[in-house]
Amino acid sequence: SSGAKMRRTVPRGTLRKIIKKEKPQLRLAANTDLLVHLSFLLFLHRLAEEARTNAFLDKSKMIKPDHALAAGKVIKPFKS
Amino acid sequence: PLQSLQAKLAAKSSGASHRRPRETGIVSSWVKKVFSHYAKMPVTRDAFRIVEKCSERYFKQLSNDLEAYANHAGRKTVEMADLEVLLRRQGLVTDKVPVQVLIEHHLPLEYRKLLIPMAVSGNKVIPCQ
Numbered sequence: 001s002s003g004a005k006m007r008r009t010v011p012r013g014t015l016r017k018i019i020k021k022e023k024p025q026l027r028l029a030a031n032t033d034l035l036v037h038l039s040f041l042l043f044l045h046r047l048a049e050e051a052r053t054n055a056f057l058d059k060s061k062m063i064k065p066d067h068a069l070a071a072g073k074v075i076k077p078f079k080s
Numbered sequence: 081p082l083q084s085l086q087a088k089l090a091a092k093s094s095g096a097s098h099r100r101p102r103e104t105g106i107v108s109s110w111v112k113k114v115f116s117h118y119a120k121m122p123v124t125r126d127a128f129r130i131v132e133k134c135s136e137r138y139f140k141q142l143s144n145d146l147e148a149y150a151n152h153a154g155r156k157t158v159e160m161a162d163l164e165v166l167l168r169r170q171g172l173v174t175d176k177v178p179v180q181v182l183i184e185h186h187l188p189l190e191y192r193k194l195l196i197p198m199a200v201s202g203n204k205v206i207p208c209q
Contacts, residue, residue, distance in 0.1 A: 009188070010187075010191060011107075011110055014107060014110070018107065018139050018143075019139070019142075019143050019146070022139065022140055022143035022144075023143045023144075023146075023147050025156065026143070026146065026147050026150065026156070026157075026158060027156055027157040027158065028157070028158050029157050029158060029159045029160065031160070031194050031195055032158050032159065032160055032162070032163050034187065034191050034194065034195055035160070035163035035164075035166075035167065035183075035195070036142065036146075036163065037187075038167070038182060038183065038186055038187060039142070039163075039166060039167055039170060039172060040135070040138065040139075040142075041114065041186055042170075042172050042182070042186065043135075043138055043170075044111065044114050044115050044131075044135070045118045047115070047118075047131065047134060048115050048117075048118030048119040048120075049118065051119060051123075051127070051131075052119055052121060055121065061121065061122065062121060062123060062124055062127075063121060063122070063123040063124065063127045064124050064126070065124065065126040065127045065129070065130050067127065068123075068127040068128075068130035068131050068134070069130050072130060072131075072133075072134040075134075
């Protein structure tokens with residue numbers, strides 16, 4: 001469903017490196033990085049939708065920093 | 081040209097590289113691509129920087145949580161079950177939307193094959209959990 005233009009390969013090595021940088025001791029079982037990717041995709045999706053809504057409400061034709069900033073405040077990485 | 085190359089290499093091996101590892105560029109262009117795909121409208125350069133910051137924070141939180149889940153289960157390795165807990169806590173996986181549905185909707189076939197249990201030739205089953 002999420003379009004054709006976007007390159008759909010997962011930067012698996014990069015993802016693992018990012019987590020390795022945060023938690024050098026932590027090991028990832030096979031293919032868990034794919035679900036990390038999935039959750040990040042959906043995070044960006046939520047963030048983009050929210051930023052887009054903010055831009056619309058602001059009658060702006062492009063997403064500006066404030067729109068992204070407000071979106072980032074609403075779309076917390078995790079609900080806790 | 082050789083001198084500039086040496087200067088470049090020197091810069092890379094100095095402290096600057098600690099703050100800005102090589103992956104940062106890859107990550108930011110990838111984040112940019114994905115975000116603008118979902119945004120469906122132009123995004124200013126500074127807005128992209130905000131998105132990058134949010135992404136950094138996201139991965140920091142994600143790493144913390146995965147570590148906590150694994151530790152809680154007395155493991156040093158993050159397993160699929162931990163990821164499922166994570167997706168559930170993010171509100172992405174619910175009783176109505178199981179993880180398999182998310183995978184089918186958002187990941188290309190080559191990766192779906194790795195994640196969703198299915199019978200393959202030789203009666204072998206690639207496990208999900």
